[in-house]
Amino acid sequence: MSSNVAGQRTQIRQRTQAVLEKELTRARGRIRTLDSLSVLLVVALGVLGYCAAMVLLDQWLRFSEGFRQIVLGGFLAAMGAYLVWALVLPLTRRINPYYAARALEKSLPDSKNSLVNWLDLREEPLPPLVRDAVQKRAVEELQAADVEQAIPSRWPLRLFFAVVVLVALVVVLRFIWPDQFGSLVQRAFYPFTPKAVPTHTRLQLKLPIEDEMFDDATDAPILPIKVERRRPVTIAVDVAGLIPDTVWLEYTSSLIPRPVKRSLIPPDRDQGRVYWQITLQEQDIPNDGLMFRVRGGDGSTRQYQLVVEKGRPEVEDLELVLDYPAYLKRPPTQQNYGKLRAPEGTAVRLTVTADQPVKSGFLEVRVKDTTVHTISLEPDLRTPADDPRRERRLAFREPWILSRELKPKDPSFPCNYRLQIVSTEGKVGWSLDYPLEILEDTEPWAIIKQIGAEIIEPKQELVRLPLNDVAPIRGLTGDDHAVREVALRLRTVPRPGQQPQELFLFGGKSVDRGSDDKGLQQPRPFAQPPEEFQLILDLTRLTTRFAGPASKPIELQVGDRLELWLEPSDYREPQPNVGKTKPLIIELTEPLDKQDQQDKQQQAQDQQQQFDQQRKEQQERRDQQNQPMDQQQPMKGEQDPNQKEPMKGEQDPNQKQPMKGEQDPNQKQPMKGEQDPNQKQPMKGEQDPNQKQPMKGEQDPNQKQPMKGEQDPNQKQPMKGEQDPNQKQPMKGEQDPNQKQPMKGEQDPNQKQPMKGEQDP
Numbered sequence: 001m002s003s004n005v006a007g008q009r010t011q012i013r014q015r016t017q018a019v020l021e022k023e024l025t026r027a028r029g030r031i032r033t034l035d036s037l038s039v040l041l042v043v044a045l046g047v048l049g050y051c052a053a054m055v056l057l058d059q060w061l062r063f064s065e066g067f068r069q070i071v072l073g074g075f076l077a078a079m080g081a082y083l084v085w086a087l088v089l090p091l092t093r094r095i096n097p098y099y100a101a102r103a104l105e106k107s108l109p110d111s112k113n114s115l116v117n118w119l120d121l122r123e124e125p126l127p128p129l130v131r132d133a134v135q136k137r138a139v140e141e142l143q144a145a146d147v148e149q150a151i152p153s154r155w156p157l158r159l160f161f162a163v164v165v166l167v168a169l170v171v172v173l174r175f176i177w178p179d180q181f182g183s184l185v186q187r188a189f190y191p192f193t194p195k196a197v198p199t200h201t202r203l204q205l206k207l208p209i210e211d212e213m214f215d216d217a218t219d220a221p222i223l224p225i226k227v228e229r230r231r232p233v234t235i236a237v238d239v240a241g242l243i244p245d246t247v248w249l250e251y252t253s254s255l256i257p258r259p260v261k262r263s264l265i266p267p268d269r270d271q272g273r274v275y276w277q278i279t280l281q282e283q284d285i286p287n288d289g290l291m292f293r294v295r296g297g298d299g300s301t302r303q304y305q306l307v308v309e310k311g312r313p314e315v316e317d318l319e320l321v322l323d324y325p326a327y328l329k330r331p332p333t334q335q336n337y338g339k340l341r342a343p344e345g346t347a348v349r350l351t352v353t354a355d356q357p358v359k360s361g362f363l364e365v366r367v368k369d370t371t372v373h374t375i376s377l378e379p380d381l382r383t384p385a386d387d388p389r390r391e392r393r394l395a396f397r398e399p400w401i402l403s404r405e406l407k408p409k410d411p412s413f414p415c416n417y418r419l420q421i422v423s424t425e426g427k428v429g430w431s432l433d434y435p436l437e438i439l440e441d442t443e444p445w446a447i448i449k450q451i452g453a454e455i456i457e458p459k460q461e462l463v464r465l466p467l468n469d470v471a472p473i474r475g476l477t478g479d480d481h482a483v484r485e486v487a488l489r490l491r492t493v494p495r496p497g498q499q500p501q502e503l504f505l506f507g508g509k510s511v512d513r514g515s516d517d518k519g520l521q522q523p524r525p526f527a528q529p530p531e532e533f534q535l536i537l538d539l540t541r542l543t544t545r546f547a548g549p550a551s552k553p554i555e556l557q558v559g560d561r562l563e564l565w566l567e568p569s570d571y572r573e574p575q576p577n578v579g580k581t582k583p584l585i586i587e588l589t590e591p592l593d594k595q596d597q598q599d600k601q602q603q604a605q606d607q608q609q610q611f612d613q614q615r616k617e618q619q620e621r622r623d624q625q626n627q628p629m630d631q632q633q634p635m636k637g638e639q640d641p642n643q644k645e646p647m648k649g650e651q652d653p654n655q656k657q658p659m660k661g662e663q664d665p666n667q668k669q670p671m672k673g674e675q676d677p678n679q680k681q682p683m684k685g686e687q688d689p690n691q692k693q694p695m696k697g698e699q700d701p702n703q704k705q706p707m708k709g710e711q712d713p714n715q716k717q718p719m720k721g722e723q724d725p726n727q728k729q730p731m732k733g734e735q736d737p738n739q740k741q742p743m744k745g746e747q748d749p750n751q752k753q754p755m756k757g758e759q760d761p
Contacts, residue, residue: 028095034153039086041159043079048166050075054188055173059180059197068191179241183215194219200242201297205304206275207236220302222291229308233285236277237264237294237301244297247276251292253285264294313421313429316392317353322346323399327571328481329523338434340417343481344441345573347399351380354421354429357391361421365406365436368413375400377419394421402438443579444479444568446486451537456584463584467558467591470600471537472607477568478530482521484576485513486533486568490542493561493585503562506551507541509534509608515616523571534611536604537564539588540597562586 054071057063063071174181183197196216204213208227214220227233235249247264264276276296289306318338324330325345340348350363361377377394384390408415415438419431448456451463452471465471477483488510490503504510512533514520520531543551565583569576592600 024097028097031095032090034156035090036087037156038159039083041156041163042086043083044163045159045166046075046079046082048163048170051185051188052166052169052173055170055177055181055184058184058187059177062197063187065191065194068187072189072191199297199299201244201299202240203247203294203296203299203301204238204240205235205294205301206238207234207277211301211304213238213240214302217293217300217302222303222305224305224307226307226309227285227289228312229287230282230314232279232281233306234277234279235264235292235294236275237296238275239296241299242297247294247296249278249292249294251280251290253290254288255286256290311425312427313354313356313358313423315352315419315421315429315431316355318431319351319353321349323349325573327523327573328525330525338432340434341437341439342402343439344402344404346402348402349396349399350377351393351395352377352419352421352431353389354392354394354423357424358394358421359424361394361419363396363400363417363419365415365417366433367406367408367415373406377421391424404438404440406436407438407440439480441570441572441577442480443577444477444483444570445579446475446477446533446566446568446581448473448475448566448581448584450474451584461585462587463564464587464589465537465539467556467588468540468597469537469592470539470597470604472604473535473537473566474611475533475566476530477520477533477566478528479521479568479570479577480527482519482523482528482571483531484519484521484569484571485511486520486535486566487511488535488537489565489567491563493563500563501544503542503544503554504551505538505541506543506553507538509536511535515612515619519571532611532615534608535566536608538601538604556588558588558590560588562588 054063054068058068177184177200179200179202180197183195187195187197196214196219199216202213202215203217205211209225211223237247239247247266248261249264250259250261252259262278264278265273267273267275267277276294285306285308287308289308291303291305293303294301318336320335320338320340321332322335322342323332323346324343328343342348352361359379363375363377364371365373375396378397380390380393380395382395383393406415415436416433417436418433421429421431423429450456451473452465452469454463456463473488475486477486488505490505492498492501492503494500512520512535520533521528539556540553541551542554542556544554545551562585563583564586566581567578569578591597
């Protein structure tokens with residue numbers, strides 16, 4: 001029985017000891033886990049801190065490759081030493097059970113150090129009852145203790161929160177510098193290969209060649225770009241990343257050693273600009289080229305060198321001779337520039353001089369980048385053989401006639417021409433694009449202002465005239481050059497079932513060619529104002545077949561209608577341009593009696609004569625105002641070389657003679673208060689020959705008339721006590737006309753009034 005009890009006690013003692021050792025092992029495992037986790041969190045904290053610090057500092061200071069290698073080596077050494085000290089070495093050592101027991105006892109406020117005592121006495125030879133009591137007290141304390149509370153995880157949690165903060169900082173840096181973050185991290189953790197940090201603004205050259213985009217083009221090699229001599233060069237870049245407000249070109253040359261900055265034009269999709277661009281003109285590029293780069297924000301392209309190619313033939317001089325159509329009566333003109341603006345029909349003689357010997361070429365006309373016409377250029381054999389330019393000159397074999405077929409159908413399309421010249425070595429060169437504008441000779445226009453006594457409104461369509469009326473037709477006409485004539489056209493308005501018939505006028509005046517039948521207007525090298533015209537419509541002299549004065553008039557009836565319009569024409573050759581007015585309907589009404597009809601005829605003839613006379617005088621004044629363009633104009637103060645000098649005693653033929661009653665336009669008019677320099681001054685005692693002598697009984701026109709209330713300046717004033725010589729003396733018995741007569745009831749102002757107390761004299 002006693003042996004069974006002893007065996008049970010031994011089993012209980014063993015189980016109790018196993019429980020104690022298990023809990024202590026569990027406590028030691030939690031301690032090791034928390035310590036290892038803390039070490040790893042510290043390492044993560046160090047890595048993130050190193051990353052954030054290097055990204056910030058490298059973005060600001062741009063560390064060199066060697067410095068970054070040293071910093072990374074120091075960081076890895078520190079991290080390795082820390083891991084060996086804080087993780088590797090502790091893992092090779094066993095955690096002291098007393099440390100775990102002490103940690104458990106600290107969590108119990110009334111602890112009696114039972115676990116520590118059990119650890120001290122468990123190997124000691126103790127009586128069973130004492131051993132059981134010590135184990136029992138240790139188990140009771142162990143059951144009362146909480147391992148997780150006894151060994152807390154506050155320090156790992158704090159480290160974890162610090163790691164979270166650094167991760168958030170790294171994420172913020174990633175969003176602040178999205179393009180640079182990856183390169184900065186790579187530079188921090190792998191500083192053994194060159195890695196440039198992308199700038200916030202990245203520039204890629206698109207024109208004159210397309211280059212690659214660099215993260216940092218500072219150390220990129222210089223790239224040469226070949227360009228043609230005397231050609232403008234367009235530089236265009238594509239901007240990515242942070243778009244700056246301004247992108248500028250920075251260039252230097254042998255002539256400009258200091259950098260020159262010029263702003264680029266920003267892109268505009270509406271105007272067809274996709275990139276930032278600028279154009280360097282030929283005068284900006286010296287023959288030995290220039291160096292340039294494009295900058296914007298913190299970015300820039302690599303440096304480029306413009307290398308000017310030599311050898312392509314280029315236009316050195318251009319000579320155009322314009323022979324205008326004969327009907328325009330304009331003298332030929334010569335110009336030394338490429339812009340060509342001339343009327344259709346102009347013959348162009350072109351001579352181009354190159355910068356080197358040339359053998360052939362051609363002129364190319366282009367409308368909206370499409371070639372529509374070409375003309376060959378051949379060596380200019382008209383140049384003298386001893387002229388050094390002979391082998392460098394090309395010209396047309398025959399003049400180039402400008403035709404309206406070369407004009408763009410759409411006026412908004414640009415029309416240009418350019419020259420291709422080929423050197424004797426076979427090199428091909430192109431000139432600039434020169435604007436070409438062919439001025440089309442348009443149709444003349446005319447407006448009917450009046451028919452007979454009726455004023456024609458702009459929207460009027462019907463005019464009523466007596467069956468036998470004679471009506472003048474007046475209006476205005478004009479043209480881009482000159483109007484030659486205005487013709488009257490008529491035809492019948494058919495009734496149902498009839499055909500219209502064209503009518504001819506064999507009386508009156510159906511065509512107006514001016515006062516001298518040489519044309520309403522004469523071609524001049526400048527625009528002319530509209531010209532008035534007048535035609536005579538005699539409804540009694542209309543015929544369907546013109547046979548001169550013997551034509552038989554058509555029989556018209558009241559109510560018949562005629563369609564009337566005018567056709568102005570110009571001087572264009574070989575066929576003139578003919579315009580047409582809006583048709584008017586002439587409705588025939590009751591005829592005039594014979595006397596009224598005769599009066600109308602006479603009145604129309606008188607009006608036509610008066611109109612012709614006025615137009616002739618107007619034309620003479622216009623001819624005097626419009627001097628020929630080819631006459632030499634005198635300088636200020638010089639005599640006109642185009643005027644004939646009169647002989648002594650002759651009248652000057654160059655001076656316009658005034659009409660009767662008009663002022664002489666050739667005489668200099670005196671300023672206010674000056675003496676007239678054109679009048680002959682009389683000798684002393686002579687009568688002024690310039691003054692008009694009054695007729696008997698007339699008032700002297702040479703005397704200044706006094707204002708109301710003023711004294712007459714032309715009358716001699718009498719001396720004191722003398723009789724006024726300007727007053728008329730009355731005859732005996734007559735009333736004095738010089739005295740003012742009193743009104744009825746008034747006192748006589750001519751009588752002397754007596755003083756007070758005196759008798760009336």
